[in-house]
Amino acid sequence: MSQLGQVVGILRKLNEEYQISTPKKLKLIDAYLVYVLLTGIIQFAYCLLVGTFPFNSFLSGFISTVGCFILAASLRIQLNKANQSTFNVTPERAFADFVFAHIILHLVVMNFIG
């Protein structure tokens, strides 16, 4: 029981830490990440329930959600001031790369979705 209490304590501390230290821009991206994650989970659950018949459509949609998640996470990492030393990229450049990758991703998704 004390372990459960420990875990709850850790989680609460994490939550506090998160609320305090992250700037608003990053919180916005985090909310977007959660949304994309939910979309992905819903798609996967649908596939499990109903079947994979147009497999390419399922793959295309699922990979689209995973791709959006990854790209948004990368953007968040690059925008985070704490990581400035590893990345050496301006926020505008990070966003431009984000848009570039998204263009490629969505063109391919549209081609693949059948």
Next chain:
Amino acid sequence: MAAKVTTNQSTVNDGSGLLTTESELNPKLSSKKRLSSSSNTLATSSLLSPTGLTSLISFVVLTCAYISGFMSRLFSVIRFESIIHEFDPWFNYRSTAYMTENGFYNFLNWFDELAWYPLGRIVGGTVYPGLMVTSGVIHWFLHMINIPIHIREICVFLAPFFSGLTALATYLLTKELWSKRAGLFAAAFIAIAPGYSSRSVAGSYDNEGIAIFALMFTYFLWIRSVKTGSVFWSSCTALSYFYMVSAWGGYVFIINLIPVHVFVLLVLRRYSLRLYVSYSTFFILGLILSMQIPFVGFQPVRTSEHMLAAGVFALIQAYAFIEYLYAKLPRAGDLKQLFFGLMIMIGLGVLAVVVLLTYTGYIAPWSGRFYSLWDTNYAKIHIPIIASVSEHQPTTWTSFFFDLHLLICLFPVGAWFCIRELNDERVFIVLYAVFASYFAGVMIRLMLTLTPCVCVLAAIALSKTLDYYADTETSDMNSSPVVTTNGEDESDNESETNEKNNRNLYDKAGKSKTVTGRRGPSNGTPDGDDDANIVSSNIKTIVVICIAMMLMLLAVHCTWVTSNAYSSPSIVLASYNNDGSRYIIDDFREAYYWLRKNTPERARVMSWWDYGYQIAGMGNRTVLVDNNTWNNSHIALVGKAMSSNETEAYKIMTMLDVDYILVIFGGMIGYSGDDINKFLWMVRIAEGEHPKDIREQDYFTESGEFRVDRSGSPVLLNCLMYKLCYYRFGELQTDFRSPPGFDRTRHVEIGNKNFDLQHVEEAYTTEHWIVRIYKVKKLSNRLQAKNALRQVQRRKSIYASTKKTGQARKAGVILNKPQIKKGTKVTRK
């Protein structure tokens, strides 16, 4: 440019090997002016700045590498003509020609009726379209700007063109890994290395020609994205990976090597956020891009070969997430153990999921082609077609040296240097070296993937060595490079390339003494680097000269190998007469042309699968089996037809609707690549599918030898292949010293001569009897029953009794027969 300011003690070295000092007092020198010491009479003018000179040298060296790579692949075009070589390129050429005539979408949806006779072939779904699309784009572009080059010329010269681009890509990769100097060496090496040029000579229009370029370029972009952690470079890596997937089945190598690299970095505790960003972006974009190729289809999510990439992807997501939480926690230090334990558990969990999915069948196990790389005996037992290809045999050590010469000796040295000064990128090249060495040892064909790695690491070794040994000046000295631009002579290129990279760019050995002499007085002055002067400059010069000579030998060897061993078109043979003049043997094209002109358009030709693409490409006739070898049972049927006797074979041939049979026979001129030498493989493949009818043992003598002379096995001497090859050969006397019917390839007199063919008739035999074409006769109008007793049908005689009493034949009655009693006289009544 003003950043070239140096401090008092240290020197600044850049890629052009210039040492700038500021022994003069003013540190704010304009970089346009270079100081020259009094002893250096080769001072440059104010036009040359250090970085300008660097880029000039790089440009010149890379251009020389491109041109020498292009030129060294042109031997067969100069000696013979601009023609597509070998077997596979003929199919690629035919599909490219189809694409340029009918458009891209018709090519993607093309159903080829000329191949695999009753079955056909869905070309769009069974081919890697990258090669055809590349040639098609070049063709379209050139025609658009009104340069009407025929598609055949584009196809023939595509591989040399891309070899120059490969040199550029290798330069970029090595520049990321080590330095520009090593990059220039690597470009020069890969331009001429026989391991690569063997598969990319002019005329060898095959996937590897562009695939190695795509491979090097993808690796360069991957290293760049790992170094910068930028989403842009990762997306570019994914696009380059897409090009590679469209080009060659060897893309599996990329999609396994990069995850291994990431995994090893995780294990070595070199995880960083750059790694996370670059791998995740590359994986997800690469995954969906690779599934756009119809041939690849859903394999990236369904087969074991791609599971490593997915597994590492899941692992790195978990790692990044836990690392993020870990960084957020205040009492981070205590939970290190928990962190590691969690990571290991997640790793094992991912592995367990993959194994479970493989067991339950959702994920296909490793396919035969790749499994045989792990278990080398697998192919011999289970898939004889893979085992029969000569390129799939294990590599001998001599072919390592033959294909790579000096580079294979420098290769471990470069790997060692990379290990000693390890960083994220060099882990990659070391892993590439390890895996490529293993694969090159398994199959000769995979020497090709080893060659770029060897070039890179050898360049690194050489560059690091020359960094030390070519630096015969002390830090107080200035030197100016002597830029020698002797014309672009192919044989001089290697020495030129080498010399441009030396700090002392002297031409002859004789000059070095005076050069050193001139710098004599300054040798005594101490300089900043302690170990620069452990070895005296005389010895350093000697070492550099020795290295230069070895590199010149490398260039000579590579050119010789490319010229002698890898430049034969194999569709045209050349031999040399006693007086040295060349004698061309053009039998293949003669036969295919005959087929094209003298057979009905929808005729079906049966031959062994080696020649299928050539018959379809040059003869334009339907074939039963070709080099694609996707249907083993069909090939086994053809093999069975060739191995059975004539009557059995005729049944199979009528079932398959064959009109013509084509065999290759080398016995008249001693050509050793003919069908009798391949015959045992036909038997083995047929035995795999029809073990009751064909047994390999039957074709050997009692002592287990394969002989075609009188003591050969009777099954062999009567099979269809034997008869087709040796029909009328028994009458031919090739040489007055040998008996008629002497097979020059097997060096024996054949055993079964002067036989007749029953169900086929000879249609065409080429000038040197290499290609023999037979027409299959239709069923005869009147069946002749041989050796059957002649049954004469009698009409019923009117004198015979019509009474149907009794089955047994009644004894005939003689009217008024006198009764004879023995011993008494006959009395007449």
